[in-house]
Ligand code: SF4
């Protein structure tokens with residue numbers, strides 16, 4: 001039988017404190033003091049309250065693909081005889097610890113279908129991602145707070161979708177019912193919380209049932225890969241869709257399925273570090289070639305690429321997987337309110353017009 005516990009609201013902090021002794025624990029929390037300000041996932045500290053009431057502004061992406069990370073350290077060794085550089089010592093900088101994200105949402109975990117396909121299933125496998133992914137566990141909230149920007153049901157997910165999650169959290173008025181979805185996750189719950197009585201179990205079951213029935217979003221993504229191809233060269237369409245874009249890149253930084261990165265070597269004397277950091281296809285220099293040629297010179301080509309990548313290139317390359325989990329973060333964060341649902345929805349309207 002699945003391990004299931006109840007955590008009373010006033011016991012949450014002490015349960016999280018105990019959980020944090022078993023595993024590195026991350027929670028959704030305010031990133032500034034302002035209660036209505038941005039939220040993101042941070043390492044748990046006693047007394048730090050999780051924010052479960054709304055989706056985080058920033059996704060869980062950085063746990064698997066840090067915004068900046070050291071891939072390796074190196075040092076050139078000089079030949080003591082001749083003084084010229086003769087060898088290089090490389091130190092792999094990987095340090096991965098088992099981590100639990102307590103309070104993710106189903107869209108956060110669904111995003112990993114795309115990330116896993118890209119980073120772990122070839123043709124190129126990223127050992128940094130793979131190791132973190134193996135060691136990262138998700139306790140996912142059955143989502144009741146979707147807003148008008150969410151559209152998880154349109155891209156294969158849903159508010160109670162638990163695919164890829166290790167623990168399920170159901171919020172009741174008086175606390176939380178937490179259920180292990182895997183054996184390993186069950187051992188994390190040992191010695192925590194209270195037994196779930198029948199009344200609470202029934203209430204939790206009802207919430208899950210209601211959430212499973214809820215359809216969030218009405219974007220029809222069927223046929224959008226083909227519609228995108230038809231629209232590709234229709235500059236008037238793209239100008240109309242994207243003329244107000246500022247090329248700020250926020251949409252890519254808040255997106256849980258955007259994974260572009262750049263690599264730089266930071267060196268001092270004979271020692272150095274190879275760094276990987278997030279990049280954005282919305283920046284003009286992203287595709288700038290050493291010759292000075294830029295295949296995506298304007299925001300039109302750049303935004304078109306972003307939409308095509310998520311709704312045409314990824315599905316065509318990876319057998320139907322979409323590059324979007326419907327979290328709505330890019331819509332919420334865009335300073336000029338560009339809405340990817342409208343762009344994708346408009347792709348299909350009279351898409352054969354020239
Ligand atoms: S494209 Fe927008 S809605 Fe889709 S996963 Fe990225 S941030 Fe979320």
Ligand code: SF4
Pocket residue numbers: 244245246247248249250251252282333334335336337338
């Ligand atoms: S957030 Fe909006 S304005 Fe900024 S790059 Fe993305 S689409 Fe353009």
